[in-house]
Each structure stands twice: as C-alpha cells, then as structure tokens.
Amino acid sequence: MMFKEKSLITFLVVVYLIIISSIIYNRRSKASDQPNQYQTVTFWHAGAGKERVKTIKELIQKFEEENPEIKIKLKIIPWDQKPHEKIQIAIASKTEPDIASVGTPFDQIISDFNAVESLDKYMDKETIDDFININRNQNKIVSVPWFTDVRALIYRKDLLAKKGIPEPTESWTWEEFIRYASALTEDNNNDGITDIFGYATTARYAYQFVVFMWQNGSDLYSNDGKKAIVASEQSIEAVQFFVDLMKKHKVSPIFTTENLLIIRKMFAEGKIAMFMDCSDAANALTSEPALTGKIGVGQIPHNKKFAAYANSDALVIFRRSKNKKNAAKLLNFLIRPDNMLFYDKKTGFSPSRRSVADNPFFDKYPIKKAFIKQSACGKPWRMPPFTPSPRLILTRNIQMAIEGKFSVKEALLKAEKKMNSEIGSLF
Amino acid sequence: MRKIKDSLKIAGFLLPSYSIFFVFIFFPLIYSFYLSFFHYSLLSYNAPRFTGLQNYITLLKDPIFWVSLKNTMTYTIGTVIPTMGIGLFMAIILNSKLKLKNFFRTAYFIPVVTSLVAASIIWSLILDSTDAGLVNSFLVQLGIPPQAWLSSSRWALFSVIIVNIWKNIGYVMIIYIAGLQSIPEQLYEAITIDGAGEWEKFYYITLPLLKPTTSFVFTTSLIGSFQVFTPVYIMTGGGPGYSSNTIVNYLYQQGFQNFRMGYASTIAYALFTILFVMTILQKKYLKAEEVLY
Structure with a gap:
C-alpha cells in the first residue's frame, strides 16, 4: 500500500516536472528568437493543393535568397480547415500573422474592422494601375489579388x-x-x-x-x-x-x-x-x-x-504586424510580374495583372486564354461597410x-x- | 499535519484535470454568458459593447432561430425515441443465447466509434440526389425516380435523422445490454414459476428494472440531439432554405460566418436554458429509483 502511494506521488511529481520544464523550454526558445524577431515574417496562406503549396514554397525560397535578412515563417491552412475562422481567432487573441492570403470578400470584412493595413503606401502607381481589379474599401487599397479566379x-x-x-x-x-x-x-x-x-x-x-x-x-x-x-x-x-x-x-x-x-x-x-x-x-x-x-x-x-x-485570393498586411515593411516586401515580390507568371503557369490560375495576362505564354493554352478573356468583365461582390x-x-x-x-x-x-x-x- | 499532507496530495492529483476543466469548460461557460449581453465580433479590435438584453430581444423576434428550434425538436424526437426503441430491442436480442452475438455486438457498435465527419461524408455519397447515389440507383432499378434526399426540404432533415439513428443505436444497445445483465436471473425464474410469458417478463421485470438505464440513455441522447451539428453541417448545410438548420448550426453561422459572437453566445444560452429545463423535467418525471435486490 505504502509502495503504491509512493509510486503515485513519484508519478505526479514527474508529470509536474515535465509540464514545468516544457513551459521553461518554450519560453527560452521564444526568447532566443527575440534578436531575429523583426526579420521573421509570418505568412498564413489560405488554401492548399499539392502543386500550389510546392509553388509557394519555391517562391518563398527565391524571396529568401533575394532577401537574406528576412526569413518567412509559412503556414498553409487548407480551406477545409477554415482559415478565415483561424484568422478571426488570431485577431481576437492578438496572434495574427504579418501577412496573409485570404479569400474575397473576407478581406473587406477584416478591413472594415480596421484589422488590415491600407496598402497604398506600399505599392507604386504603375503596379496599382496594372491590376485588372484591385480591392478597395473606402477608397483605400486593402488587399491585392494574387490571382483572379473567374x-x-x-x-x-x-x-x-x-x-x-x-x-x-x-x-x-x-x-x-x-x-x-x-x-x-x-x-x-x-x-x-x-x-x-x-x-x-x-x-x-x-x-x-x-x-x-x-x-x-x-x-x-x-x-x-x-x-x-x-x-x-x-x-x-x-x-x-x-x-x-x-x-x-x-x-x-x-x-x-x-x-x-x-x-x-x-x-x-x-x-x-x-x-x-x-x-x-x-x-x-x-x-x-x-x-x-x-x-x-x-x-x-x-x-x-x-x-x-471573379473572386481571388488576396494578400493583406495586418495592422498589428510589427514587421509591415518586410511583409510589404514579400507582398510586392509575390505580385511581381515574373513571379505572378511563374505562379499562374504552375497552378493554372488566371493572372490579376494586365501585363501578365498579356504574356504570350497564355496564347498556347486556349483554356487559360479563355479564363483570361472572361476575367475582363469579371468582378467580385463587395458589401457596404x-x-x-x-x-x-x-x-x-x-x-x-x-x-x-x-x-x-x-x-x-x-x-x-x-x-x-x-x-x-x-x- | 497528516491532514494537510493528505489535502495537498488530493489537490496535486486534482489540479491537472481541474485546470483543464476550468480553462476549456468553466471559463468559456461564464464568458459566453457575459458575452451574450454584448455586441461583439472576434474581428473587433475594440472591447465588446454592452447592449443589455438586446441580443435576447432580437433572438425572440428572429424567425430563423424559431425555425432552427423547431427543426432541432423534430430532430430530437425523430432521433431519441427510435434510437432507444431499436437499441433496446437489439439489446434484448443480443443478450439472449444467440450464436455469433459477440460478432453482432461489435458490428452494431462500429458506427459509434466511426468518425462522424467520415460517416457523414459517406452517407452524403450514399444519399446523393443523382442516380449515382447508392439509394437512388437502387430506386431507379425498381422504376422509382431518384429522390433529392439531402437537397429537398421534404427529405433533408429526415435523412440526417436516419444517419444519426444508425450512428447511435450501437451505443444505446451496449448500455442496455449492461442494464439487462444487472437484472438478477432469479426474478425471471420466479415470474416463470408464476406462469408468466415472455411479454409479462419484459413488462413486469425488464422494463421497470431498466428504468435507471433508460433515464441515463434518455438524458444523454436528448442533450446530444439538441447539440447536433456535424451531420447537418456536412450533409445538408442546414438547407435547402432553412429546412434542416438546427440551433447549433445557426449559432455557428452567426458566430463565425456573420461575425456576431455576442449573438451566438445568446443562442448558446437559449440552448442551455432549454436543456436545463428539460433535464430538470426529466429528473422529476423519470427519476431513477434505487433498485435493491
């Protein structure tokens, strides 16, 4: 009996020690991340698919090579895991990423709540004008369509x-x-x-x-x-x-x-x-x-x-991000014509930029061309604030x-x- | 000193489970009650805005809530009574000296341990509204046109009820088998000597002595049915229209799709109140008497 009680107490002590040491370890590892905090950009991507994930990872690798001072922490959230709900919970718990790719018109809803940054100051006029549709709310650009899904x-x-x-x-x-x-x-x-x-x-x-x-x-x-x-x-x-x-x-x-x-x-x-x-x-x-x-x-x-x-997956930068400048760098990289073309070639989506849509590559593919042609009159729906x-x-x-x-x-x-x-x- | 030591030991063992209970059950329970008096969205950067009883007033005037409540009631009646009846019937059969009874017990229990999400997806394919669905292809063979099992308001809720009966029968059956096995054999022997037949045995011995089991099964099934979400979400989405929308589905739609977490909390508390009243009534009228042999 005595032996049994001692074993139980030992077991309890071991359990508590494991819990306490995990907490300490977790805190230390977080603390050791501190010096790099402003160089890590967290990027949540809504939607998966084998080819798509592979392409995104390739693009991120290319970005990190071009910007060795920035590391991207990518989190892929498939649609069946409800990424928009995860973002809602992240906003409520103040743990939102720096940048995310979300489906429209969710971008508009989160911008109504002032959860995302206006992107006007991060993009040049030429780029803005090149988009077939750019997502505005109250005249401010709140998200940039990465591709068009007409x-x-x-x-x-x-x-x-x-x-x-x-x-x-x-x-x-x-x-x-x-x-x-x-x-x-x-x-x-x-x-x-x-x-x-x-x-x-x-x-x-x-x-x-x-x-x-x-x-x-x-x-x-x-x-x-x-x-x-x-x-x-x-x-x-x-x-x-x-x-x-x-x-x-x-x-x-x-x-x-x-x-x-x-x-x-x-x-x-x-x-x-x-x-x-x-x-x-x-x-x-x-x-x-x-x-x-x-x-x-x-x-x-x-x-x-x-x-x-035409809806789209649109890129947003969160207002509470402490790393907006680097997040904007990533955003501009992803929508750069060469990268957008690479992404669309691999995934089969239609480009959201006119200059990319006009690329002769698409002439060889009548199906892709037909979607591009359709997107000329494509639009998403938007709601009042x-x-x-x-x-x-x-x-x-x-x-x-x-x-x-x-x-x-x-x-x-x-x-x-x-x-x-x-x-x-x-x- | 010994007493303090014992108390510390007890507290040490209870702390992990109580922490989990507090974080994941008790705190959300209290906090959602608090939120039910506020206008609040998860997206909001501002603190929840106090609106008093406004959410409760809105709820009383909300026709979709009442439709969802009606559907939930229909679902509960359609699920609980047949599940208990069929479960008891199968328990009696599988508690007899039947060959392969262990195989059948296992077979009927498999749906209980099957993931509800996976089962709902499979049933969606079985009940597909085109002639590719298993049920419809069978009907077509018989010369009956395919039916929109999941996409017509005539059949949608009925289909979800059938799936839930299939899913829960095994659980009810096992609980009843346990109840049946606790009834002493001598009572059956005594009533047999008195000249009673099978029906008298069932009516005068089995049924009354199963009252505690029935009470338990009824309460847990009732609560489970009122909380139905997954099969509705996957199989019908609450449609067509609102014909199969249930309270928890409506709560989910308001909280996560319409971004009204305060109102969703109000719906949750309406559900809590209904279940609380029902449990009290059930305790009063189906009170499990202590059985002494």
Whole structure:
C-alpha cells in the first residue's frame, strides 16, 4: 500500500516536472528568437493543393535568397480547415500573422474592422494601375489579388459538336444560351428521365445567379451602399431566368444545395454539357485522360451587360504586424510580374495583372486564354461597410423559391429585407 | 499535519484535470454568458459593447432561430425515441443465447466509434440526389425516380435523422445490454414459476428494472440531439432554405460566418436554458429509483 502511494506521488511529481520544464523550454526558445524577431515574417496562406503549396514554397525560397535578412515563417491552412475562422481567432487573441492570403470578400470584412493595413503606401502607381481589379474599401487599397479566379463556361466539345452547336468562344445572349442548352438536353430512351442536361447549376452558390443579376443591369446593393436592391425588377427577372433553367426550360437538374463536385462528376460522365466554374475545375477535368480533347472553356452568356464573377485570393498586411515593411516586401515580390507568371503557369490560375495576362505564354493554352478573356468583365461582390456577406441570405431564399415555397419575387423581397437589416450591423 | 499532507496530495492529483476543466469548460461557460449581453465580433479590435438584453430581444423576434428550434425538436424526437426503441430491442436480442452475438455486438457498435465527419461524408455519397447515389440507383432499378434526399426540404432533415439513428443505436444497445445483465436471473425464474410469458417478463421485470438505464440513455441522447451539428453541417448545410438548420448550426453561422459572437453566445444560452429545463423535467418525471435486490 505504502509502495503504491509512493509510486503515485513519484508519478505526479514527474508529470509536474515535465509540464514545468516544457513551459521553461518554450519560453527560452521564444526568447532566443527575440534578436531575429523583426526579420521573421509570418505568412498564413489560405488554401492548399499539392502543386500550389510546392509553388509557394519555391517562391518563398527565391524571396529568401533575394532577401537574406528576412526569413518567412509559412503556414498553409487548407480551406477545409477554415482559415478565415483561424484568422478571426488570431485577431481576437492578438496572434495574427504579418501577412496573409485570404479569400474575397473576407478581406473587406477584416478591413472594415480596421484589422488590415491600407496598402497604398506600399505599392507604386504603375503596379496599382496594372491590376485588372484591385480591392478597395473606402477608397483605400486593402488587399491585392494574387490571382483572379473567374468563373467561365466549361463545356463538352464532343456534345456540342454532336448537335452542331458552335462553341461559346464569344458570349452568347440569354436567348441563344437557352436555345443551345435546350438542344443539348436529351432523354435518350424516352423514359421521362433526362439523360443529358444542356447546362447545370446549383443554388448552393450565390454567384451562380448573381452574375445574371449583374448581366441584367442590377446589383446587390445601391451604389451608395445604403440599401439592398436585390428585389429590383432587373434582379427578379435575372433570378427568374436562373430558376427557369431548372424549372421551366428543364435544361438543368433541379439542384438546390448540391455541391459543384456533383456537377463536375456528371459533366465528366457526359451527363452535363455545360456549367459555370473556375479554372481549378477546368484543370482537374482536362487532366483526366478519358476527357482529353473533349473539354472547352468559353464565355458565359450576357444580357444587357457582360459580367462574370471573379473572386481571388488576396494578400493583406495586418495592422498589428510589427514587421509591415518586410511583409510589404514579400507582398510586392509575390505580385511581381515574373513571379505572378511563374505562379499562374504552375497552378493554372488566371493572372490579376494586365501585363501578365498579356504574356504570350497564355496564347498556347486556349483554356487559360479563355479564363483570361472572361476575367475582363469579371468582378467580385463587395458589401457596404460592416455588413456580413449576403451569400447565405440569398442562397437560402432562392433555394426556397426553387422548391416552390414562394415565388422568386417573394424570395427576393424577403432577402432584400434581411439584407437591409444587416447593412452596417457589425459596427 | 497528516491532514494537510493528505489535502495537498488530493489537490496535486486534482489540479491537472481541474485546470483543464476550468480553462476549456468553466471559463468559456461564464464568458459566453457575459458575452451574450454584448455586441461583439472576434474581428473587433475594440472591447465588446454592452447592449443589455438586446441580443435576447432580437433572438425572440428572429424567425430563423424559431425555425432552427423547431427543426432541432423534430430532430430530437425523430432521433431519441427510435434510437432507444431499436437499441433496446437489439439489446434484448443480443443478450439472449444467440450464436455469433459477440460478432453482432461489435458490428452494431462500429458506427459509434466511426468518425462522424467520415460517416457523414459517406452517407452524403450514399444519399446523393443523382442516380449515382447508392439509394437512388437502387430506386431507379425498381422504376422509382431518384429522390433529392439531402437537397429537398421534404427529405433533408429526415435523412440526417436516419444517419444519426444508425450512428447511435450501437451505443444505446451496449448500455442496455449492461442494464439487462444487472437484472438478477432469479426474478425471471420466479415470474416463470408464476406462469408468466415472455411479454409479462419484459413488462413486469425488464422494463421497470431498466428504468435507471433508460433515464441515463434518455438524458444523454436528448442533450446530444439538441447539440447536433456535424451531420447537418456536412450533409445538408442546414438547407435547402432553412429546412434542416438546427440551433447549433445557426449559432455557428452567426458566430463565425456573420461575425456576431455576442449573438451566438445568446443562442448558446437559449440552448442551455432549454436543456436545463428539460433535464430538470426529466429528473422529476423519470427519476431513477434505487433498485435493491
């Protein structure tokens, strides 16, 4: 009994000693980092992918060679590990990195809270003017798009050729789009179940219908940002067009919350002729040996206007960074034309700078070229200050409209009311 | 001196677990209650702004909260009762002299130890709304059109309920088997001598003596069901519309997607209050009586 008690106490003492020595060791190792503190730049990258991570690491190695006095502490956070939540927690706990690559429009939200530095003073005018879209908030540059991830029309060349339909290398009108999508839709064995859909879309993603709002001359918010305008006549018409693709024309499966991965899979199987997606999807599909030569990328349709959704991974420098100068050095290095070209060549993303987009390298790759062409009318959505993204409000209401719970007009009126109540609500 | 020594020893052993409890449970519990009276976002550089009862008033008027609460209630009723019923039924079968009963016990318990994230992903593929999904491909073979199991408000919540029943049956079954094995054999022998059949044995012996087990299973299942998050998040995202949105999913959306941590704390405390009241009621009406043999 005595022996047992002594053993337990010894065990307890050992556990405490281990804990205390770990704390001391951790503090000492942190202290030994002190002399280098201002030379280490912490860089958090949202999003992973084998080729992408490899490319980023190569770029960072090159940067460190060019700037031997600076060391980059890179942290890759894949999207499924919720990098934006990690950044929120880092801000709350005052442990944010010096620089980060975040998805839009999260850059706008964190800039509303004054968490990021205005980048105007770190970039020269020539560089700023070279960007197709640069992210501003209250007239200040808050983030720089590292690349553009525009949504274009991905199509099956073989299915279009079979029906004698021209490839959408130039944007079709809405009417042409419906006509061609209907021609591509097939019920092979007349069993009442569609075997091939001309187009596929899903209300899980707001951009899938917001582009039609833009194309119809409407927007999410008024120009002064004081009110939501999603229930305007043009918006209703545009969203009705989107819903009709599924319900009236039946050229798309009825997809309310389906993931784009399902659409990509059906597309690869030849069950879908066209869909709207990003360059990542086109790259993945073209790498499939069975689809060699069958994939094309064209321009999404237009109505009153040409418009496409283009988000990006954007670079921000945090306001609390003690190392802004070096962080800015890294930022300018990453967006330097030669490095942007290197990054885009390796990863397949579209450049966000005009000078890079004009590089003859892209002429050899029609798919890359098509995305670049589409990005000329691409734009992200922005919210009024201190307003959460309207994505959830829009998608949930439109999903209910697709399900017939209420009309498109009612859905948009509900969404507009909710969006109006949220304008500036985070302040 | 001896007493002090003993106290120090006890404190020494308790300190690690109490530190973890304090840091990860007690402090967040108190702090989130405090935050529920504030306008606060994790992104904010400023201190939380006191708004009094505003978050609670907003919550009472928030239609999405009420829809989420209704869905959570439906989910709880749809999950707890069938899980307990089927779990008990299987426990009785697997507590008999069945061949391969150890194999079946293990097989039914596997879902309990399977990661809920992995299981939800696999079930999403099984219930895929296209004819590529396992369930739909089976239906198509039978001449029935594919159903949107996860993407129609008719089926979405139902599908999540089915997955959770599948996931939790093994746990309930094992607890009931333990309860069944604690019932003395003599009681069954006595009632058999009195001429009772299988149903009488179950009704007059098994069921009453399982009351403490039932009470435990009911309380833990109820709390677990009210806190459902992962299968909804992965399988339906709370949609279509808000048809499968639950309270914890709504809390998450408000806290991390809409950046309203103060309001999310209010939702958390609404959930806490509901669970507290339910546990009190359950304690009152399903009080586990001490059983002496």
